[in-house]
Amino acid sequence: xxxxxxxxxxxxxxxxxxxxxxxxxxLNDLQQADAELxxxxxxxxxxxxxxxxxxxxxxxxGIYRDPFTMGWVTVMASLSxxxxxxxxxxxxxxxxxxxxxxxxxxxxxxxxxxxxxLQRCGVFLLGGDTNRGDCTVLTGCAxxxxxxxxxxxxxxxxxxDILYSSGPAGLGNALALARLAEKPEADPLExxxxxxxxxxEGRLLRxxxxxxxxxxxxxxxxLDQLMxxxxxxxxxxxxxxxxxxxxxxxxxxAAGLPSWVMLAGIHGEFELIFxxxxxxxxxxxxxxxxxxxxxxxxxxxxxxxQVNQDGKHAAVFDTARIRNLFDGFSxxxxxxxxxxxxxxxxxx
Amino acid sequence: xxxxxxxxxxxxxxxxxxxxxxxxxxLNDLQQADAELxxxxxxxxxxxxxxxxxxxxxxxxGIYRDPFTMGWVTVMASLSxxxxxxxxxxxxxxxxxxxxxxxxxxxxxxxxxxxxxLQRCGVFLLGGDTNRGDCTVLTGCAxxxxxxxxxxxxxxxxxxDILYSSGPAGLGNALALARLAEKPEADPLExxxxxxxxxxEGRLLRxxxxxxxxxxxxxxxxLDQLMxxxxxxxxxxxxxxxxxxxxxxxxxxAAGLPSWVMLAGIHGEFELIFxxxxxxxxxxxxxxxxxxxxxxxxxxxxxxxQVNQDGKHAAVFDTARIRNLFDGFSxxxxxxxxxxxxxxxxxx
Numbered sequence: 001x002x003x004x005x006x007x008x009x010x011x012x013x014x015x016x017x018x019x020x021x022x023x024x025x026x027l028n029d030l031q032q033a034d035a036e037l038x039x040x041x042x043x044x045x046x047x048x049x050x051x052x053x054x055x056x057x058x059x060x061x062g063i064y065r066d067p068f069t070m071g072w073v074t075v076m077a078s079l080s081x082x083x084x085x086x087x088x089x090x091x092x093x094x095x096x097x098x099x100x101x102x103x104x105x106x107x108x109x110x111x112x113x114x115x116x117x118l119q120r121c122g123v124f125l126l127g128g129d130t131n132r133g134d135c136t137v138l139t140g141c142a143x144x145x146x147x148x149x150x151x152x153x154x155x156x157x158x159x160x161d162i163l164y165s166s167g168p169a170g171l172g173n174a175l176a177l178a179r180l181a182e183k184p185e186a187d188p189l190e191x192x193x194x195x196x197x198x199x200x201e202g203r204l205l206r207x208x209x210x211x212x213x214x215x216x217x218x219x220x221x222x223l224d225q226l227m228x229x230x231x232x233x234x235x236x237x238x239x240x241x242x243x244x245x246x247x248x249x250x251x252x253x254a255a256g257l258p259s260w261v262m263l264a265g266i267h268g269e270f271e272l273i274f275x276x277x278x279x280x281x282x283x284x285x286x287x288x289x290x291x292x293x294x295x296x297x298x299x300x301x302x303x304x305x306q307v308n309q310d311g312k313h314a315a316v317f318d319t320a321r322i323r324n325l326f327d328g329f330s331x332x333x334x335x336x337x338x339x340x341x342x343x344x345x346x347x348x
Numbered sequence: 349x350x351x352x353x354x355x356x357x358x359x360x361x362x363x364x365x366x367x368x369x370x371x372x373x374x375l376n377d378l379q380q381a382d383a384e385l386x387x388x389x390x391x392x393x394x395x396x397x398x399x400x401x402x403x404x405x406x407x408x409x410g411i412y413r414d415p416f417t418m419g420w421v422t423v424m425a426s427l428s429x430x431x432x433x434x435x436x437x438x439x440x441x442x443x444x445x446x447x448x449x450x451x452x453x454x455x456x457x458x459x460x461x462x463x464x465x466l467q468r469c470g471v472f473l474l475g476g477d478t479n480r481g482d483c484t485v486l487t488g489c490a491x492x493x494x495x496x497x498x499x500x501x502x503x504x505x506x507x508x509d510i511l512y513s514s515g516p517a518g519l520g521n522a523l524a525l526a527r528l529a530e531k532p533e534a535d536p537l538e539x540x541x542x543x544x545x546x547x548x549e550g551r552l553l554r555x556x557x558x559x560x561x562x563x564x565x566x567x568x569x570x571l572d573q574l575m576x577x578x579x580x581x582x583x584x585x586x587x588x589x590x591x592x593x594x595x596x597x598x599x600x601x602a603a604g605l606p607s608w609v610m611l612a613g614i615h616g617e618f619e620l621i622f623x624x625x626x627x628x629x630x631x632x633x634x635x636x637x638x639x640x641x642x643x644x645x646x647x648x649x650x651x652x653x654q655v656n657q658d659g660k661h662a663a664v665f666d667t668a669r670i671r672n673l674f675d676g677f678s679x680x681x682x683x684x685x686x687x688x689x690x691x692x693x694x695x696x
Contacts, residue, residue, distance in 0.1 A: 009493060014480070016455075016459060016478065017473070019459060019460065019463040020462075020466065020472075021472065021474040022472065023439055023472035023474060026474060027471070028441075035475075036439075036475040038438070038439065038472040038474060040394070040396075040438055040493055047390075048396075048438070048491070050439075050441060050474060050475070050489075050491060051441070051475065052400075052442075052443045052475070052477050052480050052487070053477050054442065054443045054444075054445060054477055054487065056445050056479040056480070056481045056572045057479065057480065057481070060481060060482065065349050074499055076626065081510050090396070091371055091374075091384075091386065091398075093384070093398060093399070093489065094400075095400045095401065095402045095443075095487045097404050097483075097485055109362075111364060112367065113368065114368075115367040118368065118397055123369065124368075124369065124371035124374070125368040126371060126374060126384040126386060127383075127384040127400070128400060129397065129400050129402055129487075130360070130361070130364065131402050131404040131482060132404070132405065133404045133405070133485070134408065134482075134483060135445075135481060135482060135483045136484075137402075137445055137481070137483075139400070139402065139443045139477075139487045140444075141398075141400050141441065141489040143396070143398060143491070145388055161679045189497070202648045209597070218563060236532070250400075262503060274684075290559055290658070294450075304369060307669070327441070330368075
C-alpha cells in the first residue's frame with residue numbers, strides 16, 4: 001500500500017500535528033475528511049463540520065488579479081470543504097490581512113467578491129477579524145452540520161466503485177498556467193474560473209457516495225490522496241475532451257501541452273470527486289437528474305494502488321512525483337512543465 | 349450617547365460589513381460579543397460560539413521575538429474570546445502562513461507554543477491549514493458552546509454595576525513599549541507576558557456578570573468599547589499600584605511615563621473586564637473565592653458616557669482620541685507617546 005510518507009505535504013502535516021492529541025469526539029482522523037467532523041455532545045443528532053483555508057499564493061503569485069476573485073474564492077474554498085462532507089452551512093468567518101499599499105478599491109473588490117459568493121450560496125457571515133500588513137492574506141472559516149447517520153468523508157471507497165466528478169475540470173490549472181506563463185490568455189479566464197461550492201450536490205451525495213473529496217488541489221492530487229487513504233487506486237476512463245472544460249483544453253493546446261496536464265497542476269476548481277458503489281449507481285443517477293445535475297462519470301476504483309488512464313493513450317501517472325514537484329514550487333515554470341511530462345508513463 | 353462612528357476601527361468594520369446581511373439565528377449584533385453566538389437550530393439547548401483572530405503586527409513589528417510566544421498567543425487570543433462569552437471550548441483550528449526565510453526551528457517554536465497553550469487549556473486542535481509566504485501570519489479559530497440561558501456578551505452593563513478585571517493589567521503594553529522603544533528590558537518580559545485565557549472564570553461569570561469583554565486591545569480601548577455599546581461609562585477607582593502588574597509599573601517608570609499609559613496601548617493581556625450588579629456582588633465574590641480566584645475590583649459604571657479616573661489624580665481620558673491614535677500607528681513611538689500624554693485631562 002502506498003503510504004502518506006511518499007508525499008512531502010502529507011509528511012509535513014504529520015510532523016506538524018504529531019504533538020497535538022486528537023479529540024476523542026472527532027469522527028475523522030488526520031486528512032480523512034475535507035472538513036473536521038465532531039460531536040458537540042454524546043446525544044447530538046448532528047456532527048458539526050468546521051474547516052479553515054487561507055488564500056496566499058494565488059494572490060502573491062498573481063494567479064488572481066481581480067480582488068473580486070480573491071474574496072470570492074476565499075468564501076468558496078471553505079464552503080467547498082463543507083460540500084465535500086455533505087454539510088449544511090451554518091455560517092462563515094473571515095480573517096483578513098490587508099495590504100495597505102494597495103489602492104482603496106482593492107479592499108472594496110475583496111469585500112464585494114466575498115459578499116457575492118456568500119449570497120450565491122445563501123450563507124451568512126457571522127464575524128471576522130481585520131489586520132494590516134505587508135501582504136494580503138484572506139482566511140475563511142466555515143461551519144456546518146451534517147446528520148449523524150450520514151457524514152461523507154474521504155474514506156470508504158472500494159475497488160469497483162464508480163468514479164465521478166461533479167463537473168468539468170481543469171479551469172483552475174488553465175488560469176494558473178496562463179498567469180504563471182504570462183502568456184496571452186482568453187480574456188474571461190479569471191471570470192470563467194470563479195468556482196461555486198457544490199453544496200447541494202454534496203448533501204445529495206450523503207445517501208450515495210462511498211468517499212468524496214474536492215478538487216481544490218487539482219484532480220490528480222485528489223485521486224492520489226484518496227488512493228492513499230483507501231488503499232485502492234483509480235482508472236480514469238473519460239476522454240479528456242469530455243472531462244476537461246473547453247477553455248482548459250484550449251489553454252493546454254495553445255501551450256503545446258498534453259491535456260492531462262490540466263489535471264496535474266495543484267490549482268484546482270472545487271469540483272467534488274467521489275465514488276459510488278455500483279449497486280447504488282442507478283438510484284444516484286436518478287436523484288442527480290431530479291436535481292438537474294449531470295455528474296461526469298470519469299472512471300472506476302481499482303485494487304491496484306495507482307492512478308492510471310485508459311482509452312486512446314493508456315498510461316500510468318506518477319502522482320507522488322507530480323505532487324512533490326509542486327510542493328515548494330518556486331516559479332521556474334519551464335523546468336516544472338518539463339519534469340511534469342515525465343510523470344505520465346504510456347503503457348501501450 | 350457616544351457613537352461608534354467616533355472610532356475609526358469601528359467605522360471601518362461597519363463599512364466592511366454593510367453589504368453582509370446578519371444571520372437571523374445569531375444572538376449578537378456587530379461588535380456586541382467577543383465571540384459570535386448563534387443557534388444551530390430552534391431546539392438547540394446551547395449557543396455555538398465561534399471566533400477568529402490573526403496574529404500579524406505583533407510578529408511583523410517585533411513585539412514577539414520568540415516563536416513559542418507567537419504560537420502560544422495565537423491559541424490564547426481565540427480562546428480568550430470564548431472565555432469572554434462564558435463558553436466551554438469544543439476545539440480549535442489554525443491556519444498558518446509560514447515564512448520560508450525563517451530558520452527551521454522557528455516553525456518548531458510556533459508549533460510547540462501552540463501545543464503548550466492548547467494543553468494548558470485542555471483544548472483539542474481539530475484541524476488547520478498551512479501555506480508558504482513572505483510573511484508570518486497565524487490565524488486561530490475557536491469553537492465553543494454556552495447554555496442558551498446564560499450567554500455572556502458585551503451588552504447589559506448598567507450605571508451602578510461594579511467594574512472588575514480578572515487580573516492585573518498592563519503587561520501587554522509593557523512588552524510592546526519595551527520592544528518598540530528598543531529599550532533595555534527586564535529579561536523575562538516576553539515570558540512573563542504569555543497570557544492564559546480566563547476560561548474557567550468566564551464560565552463562572554455567566555451567572556453573575558452583566559457584561560464582559562477581554563482586554564486584548566488594552567484596558568482603555570475595552571472600557572471605551574463597552575461604554576459605546578452600553579451607553580454608560582466608567583470610573584476607574586483602583587490605584588494603579590494595585591491594578592497594574594508590577595513589571596508594567598516598572599516599565600512605565602523606567603520610560604518616564606505615567607503608569608496609566610500601560611492601560612492605553614492596544615497590546616492587551618487577555619484579562620476579562622466585566623461588570624457585576626451590586627445585588628449579585630456578594631454571591632459573585634463568594635463563588636470566585638471558592639474557585640480560588642481573586643478578581644480585582646477596579647471601579648464602577650457611571651451614567652456619563654466617559655471613562656474617568658478617581659483617586660489621587662482625578663482625570664478624564666479621551667478614549668476616542670487614544671484609540672484613533674493607535675489606529676494605523678506607523679511606528680513613530682515618540683510622537684505617539686507625546687500625543688498620548690495629552691489624552692488624559694486632569695480634573696483637579
